[in-house]
Amino acid sequence: LSTLPDLEASRPDTIFFLSDYGLHDEFVGVVHAVLRRLSPGARVIDLAHHLRPFDVRNAAFLLARAIPFLGPGVVLGVVDPEVGGARRGIVLGTVARGSPQWFVGPDNGLLVGAAERSGAIETAVALSSTPAGGWSVPASFDGRDLFAPAAAALCGGVPVDTLGLRIDPATLVRLAEPVAERGVLADGRRCIRTEVLWVDRFGNVKLGITVDPELAELLALDVEIAATLERPGGGSFVMRAVRTFADLSDEELGVMADADGNLAVVARERSAALLLDVGPGDLFELSW
Amino acid sequence: LSTLPDLEASRPDTIFFLSDYGLHDEFVGVVHAVLRRLSPGARVIDLAHHLRPFDVRNAAFLLARAIPFLGPGVVLGVVDPEVGGARRGIVLGTVARGSPQWFVGPDNGLLVGAAERSGAIETAVALSSTPAGGWSVPASFDGRDLFAPAAAALCGGVPVDTLGLRIDPATLVRLAEPVAERGVLADGRRCIRTEVLWVDRFGNVKLGITVDPELAELLALDVEIAATLERPGGGSFVMRAVRTFADLSDEELGVMADADGNLAVVARERSAALLLDVGPGDLFELSW
Amino acid sequence: LSTLPDLEASRPDTIFFLSDYGLHDEFVGVVHAVLRRLSPGARVIDLAHHLRPFDVRNAAFLLARAIPFLGPGVVLGVVDPEVGGARRGIVLGTVARGSPQWFVGPDNGLLVGAAERSGAIETAVALSSTPAGGWSVPASFDGRDLFAPAAAALCGGVPVDTLGLRIDPATLVRLAEPVAERGVLADGRRCIRTEVLWVDRFGNVKLGITVDPELAELLALDVEIAATLERPGGGSFVMRAVRTFADLSDEELGVMADADGNLAVVARERSAALLLDVGPGDLFELSW
Numbered sequence: 001l002s003t004l005p006d007l008e009a010s011r012p013d014t015i016f017f018l019s020d021y022g023l024h025d026e027f028v029g030v031v032h033a034v035l036r037r038l039s040p041g042a043r044v045i046d047l048a049h050h051l052r053p054f055d056v057r058n059a060a061f062l063l064a065r066a067i068p069f070l071g072p073g074v075v076l077g078v079v080d081p082e083v084g085g086a087r088r089g090i091v092l093g094t095v096a097r098g099s100p101q102w103f104v105g106p107d108n109g110l111l112v113g114a115a116e117r118s119g120a121i122e123t124a125v126a127l128s129s130t131p132a133g134g135w136s137v138p139a140s141f142d143g144r145d146l147f148a149p150a151a152a153a154l155c156g157g158v159p160v161d162t163l164g165l166r167i168d169p170a171t172l173v174r175l176a177e178p179v180a181e182r183g184v185l186a187d188g189r190r191c192i193r194t195e196v197l198w199v200d201r202f203g204n205v206k207l208g209i210t211v212d213p214e215l216a217e218l219l220a221l222d223v224e225i226a227a228t229l230e231r232p233g234g235g236s237f238v239m240r241a242v243r244t245f246a247d248l249s250d251e252e253l254g255v256m257a258d259a260d261g262n263l264a265v266v267a268r269e270r271s272a273a274l275l276l277d278v279g280p281g282d283l284f285e286l287s288w
Numbered sequence: 289l290s291t292l293p294d295l296e297a298s299r300p301d302t303i304f305f306l307s308d309y310g311l312h313d314e315f316v317g318v319v320h321a322v323l324r325r326l327s328p329g330a331r332v333i334d335l336a337h338h339l340r341p342f343d344v345r346n347a348a349f350l351l352a353r354a355i356p357f358l359g360p361g362v363v364l365g366v367v368d369p370e371v372g373g374a375r376r377g378i379v380l381g382t383v384a385r386g387s388p389q390w391f392v393g394p395d396n397g398l399l400v401g402a403a404e405r406s407g408a409i410e411t412a413v414a415l416s417s418t419p420a421g422g423w424s425v426p427a428s429f430d431g432r433d434l435f436a437p438a439a440a441a442l443c444g445g446v447p448v449d450t451l452g453l454r455i456d457p458a459t460l461v462r463l464a465e466p467v468a469e470r471g472v473l474a475d476g477r478r479c480i481r482t483e484v485l486w487v488d489r490f491g492n493v494k495l496g497i498t499v500d501p502e503l504a505e506l507l508a509l510d511v512e513i514a515a516t517l518e519r520p521g522g523g524s525f526v527m528r529a530v531r532t533f534a535d536l537s538d539e540e541l542g543v544m545a546d547a548d549g550n551l552a553v554v555a556r557e558r559s560a561a562l563l564l565d566v567g568p569g570d571l572f573e574l575s576w
Numbered sequence: 577l578s579t580l581p582d583l584e585a586s587r588p589d590t591i592f593f594l595s596d597y598g599l600h601d602e603f604v605g606v607v608h609a610v611l612r613r614l615s616p617g618a619r620v621i622d623l624a625h626h627l628r629p630f631d632v633r634n635a636a637f638l639l640a641r642a643i644p645f646l647g648p649g650v651v652l653g654v655v656d657p658e659v660g661g662a663r664r665g666i667v668l669g670t671v672a673r674g675s676p677q678w679f680v681g682p683d684n685g686l687l688v689g690a691a692e693r694s695g696a697i698e699t700a701v702a703l704s705s706t707p708a709g710g711w712s713v714p715a716s717f718d719g720r721d722l723f724a725p726a727a728a729a730l731c732g733g734v735p736v737d738t739l740g741l742r743i744d745p746a747t748l749v750r751l752a753e754p755v756a757e758r759g760v761l762a763d764g765r766r767c768i769r770t771e772v773l774w775v776d777r778f779g780n781v782k783l784g785i786t787v788d789p790e791l792a793e794l795l796a797l798d799v800e801i802a803a804t805l806e807r808p809g810g811g812s813f814v815m816r817a818v819r820t821f822a823d824l825s826d827e828e829l830g831v832m833a834d835a836d837g838n839l840a841v842v843a844r845e846r847s848a849a850l851l852l853d854v855g856p857g858d859l860f861e862l863s864w
């Protein structure tokens with residue numbers, strides 16, 4: 001339970017804010033206002049707020065893939081279907097230097113994978129429910145009342161131990177990993193079975209498998225890939241391994257390494273997700 | 289018509305920006321750019337921009353409930369169906385310390401309730417239509433051309449009297465208060481008749497009644513509440529008084545004090561508004 | 577190929593960010609994070625991100641009309657259907673003082689019109705594909721990997737020639753100008769034939785024609801304007817020249833100079849676009 005001196009000594013000045021609050025209400029703005037009041041010098045960067053309400057797993061994937069690009073700071077993550085219930089609020093601190101060192105939010109699996117992508121978890125604290133913001137606290141807006149004040153406190157150099165009690169990182173709630181199986185079919189073809197993690201605004205279909213050197217080599221070969229969508233009426237599709245969208249004709253489906261290093265199914269200036277009628281959780285078998 | 293010396297001496301450095309501009313167009317971004325140019329050091333916090341176009345009353349409620357969390361600064365509020373017409377542009381100054389002291393926008397009821405929640409109105413000025421931004425001014429984008437320059441001027445310490453002429457706060461346009469009646473039914477049951485103010489992103493139904501100590505006591509008792517929706521085909525519902533979402537089973541409707549201290553009808557990880565088919569303006573009778 | 581000394585010496589501290597990334601994904605947030613890391617002191621202003629995916633022409637019009645209000649800085653514009661393909665990444669520098677001097681993004685017509693509205697193009701550079709951000713670079717997120725680092729470098733005072741090779745501005749890709757024809761009909765009536773450029777959130781229909789003094793005079797006269805929508809089933813409409821929305825009755829369609837100085841078709845607290853069933857690209861003939 002020791003802490004690196006320089007984690008405690010860090011005075012982060014950037015807060016990365018992720019939630020399922022949407023922008024329809026004043027929730028995101030009010031959290032910004034609280035952060036401004038409690039930590040006037042911090043810059044707040046909105047990572048995403050239009051996440052599917054209550055979908056912790058999708059939010060956790062999004063946060064983890066953003067980590068390599070964030071720089072040092074505090075991640076404030078709030079997708080929190082059990083707000084007011086028994087789940088803990090937590091602060092995680094990592095040994096990271098060039099990426100976020102602190103993670104604040106509910107203990108429901110949202111933060112732990114991203115924290116570990118940032119660096120080894122050095123510190124884990126269960127937030128005291130004592131409000132740090134100075135107002136009376138209802139049970140339904142911990143983003144404003146508990147998590148934002150804790151994030152601001154970390155920016156202000158408040159020792160993490162004043163925010164709650166140390167907990168064993170092994171007790172943190174964890175989510176199921178994405179389906180990502182690799183093998184060989186009876187006919188000798190190589191095969192991947194994986195899950196749709198995300199459909200982006202352009203309809204690109206992000207799969208739950210990372211492009212390793214072997215896959216990168218395959219994608220460089222301009223091969224045909226057979227894809228089967230594992231669900232009633234899912235169908236089979238022929239796709240082409242490509243480097244980027246511009247390598248596709250208007251009629252083709254492509255498989256490429258996307259900007260996060262995941263395998264993705266794409267089309268050219270069209271939505272692959274609409275063409276295939278897929279969304280998060282759907283399973284693909286790809287073979288070549 | 290005197291002014292407190294320290295209101296005049298304040299140099300706010302935060303602007304809270306609320307509008308019905310949406311984020312589909314460049315309107316919000318251009319207002320930010322104008323504020324950046326005219327008041328480079330001010331931080332601009334977006335409270336909400338996806339408000340229903342022209343719906344001044346809903347915007348006024350949203351702004352008023354955000355006030356306790358905002359900290360000192362200037363509220364720039366623009367929901368302005370009569371832009372270019374005869375309605376006045378106004379600046380209101382309050383005696384507040386820990387919350388916004390200045391309010392800039394149209395005189396259509398949007399600002400006055402929020403200003404009074406912030407503190408007593410000390411100063412009211414009708415904005416001169418002379419452009420403060422330095423460009424020729426059309427009649428349809430006062431948020432950019434009149435209100436943002438006025439907000440920036442206040443941040444810069446410009447005396448409010450240079451922005452226009454003092455007016456009597458009694459002449460400010462005011463909106464109807466929410467329906468919020470309390471009584472006793474013929475059979476002795478206590479009863480509340482109130483209006484739906486807002487449906488949030490999660491489908492929680494915010495009602496136009498504040499949770500006072502008597503209601504708080506009721507909500508702590510785990511009682512059943514009978515709800516009637518007053519409209520053709522509205523129907524009757526049984527709800528349960530709860531402290532938070534997590535106290536509900538998946539099938540129940542709950543009544544709780546929401547994060548703003550309003551009474552709200554909620555469900556667990558589902559939209560109460562969709563279940564009940566209600567929206568702003570619908571009337572509920574609750575009894576117990 | 578000389579450069580004004582004071583363009584090179586400028587150290588802009590504001591980045592205006594425009595994209596078709598939407599806010600559904602983490603793309604915009606990650607670009608903000610990259611800018612924060614590489615240029616910690618710069619302020620980033622979001623101009624618009626909900627642009628129609630891949631619609632370069634609409635984005636170019638939006639950016640050009642925002643220019644007069646932006647103040648000095650760097651425009652980071654990313655609507656980039658050919659990302660990863662053969663199109664160049666560019667930096668344009670203009671002689672502007674009070675408006676953006678630098679423009680960074682793809683060479684597909686998005687930037688050049690806006691840059692020229694800002695000032696004469698003094699410098700044009702084709703971005704080297706060498707990543708400036710310090711991570712390995714896929715071929716599908718140049719906003720994050722190439723353009724944001726270049727914008728940050730300009731804010732940091734890095735000489736533009738270190739970012740790539742000079743190119744001839746005459747070689748920049750340009751888009752078709754809006755349809756904007758003026759003439760006289762057989763019966764002597766004056767006539768304008770023009771294109772719908774944009775429909776804003778309120779349903780106002782922005783046309784591809786600028787209000788010059790002659791048109792301004794017409795609009796001041798309260799005349800009737802006959803409008804024909806040039807498409808099968810388009811129909812004919814009577815509109816009234818007005819100064820602003822508030823001059824219209826609830827039943828009327830109006831023609832006015834909008835806040836950008838374009839001619840626009842409007843209604844009062846209703847969507848003119850819905851009433852007329854029009855969108856970008858539709859052609860109107862107006863006569864009086």
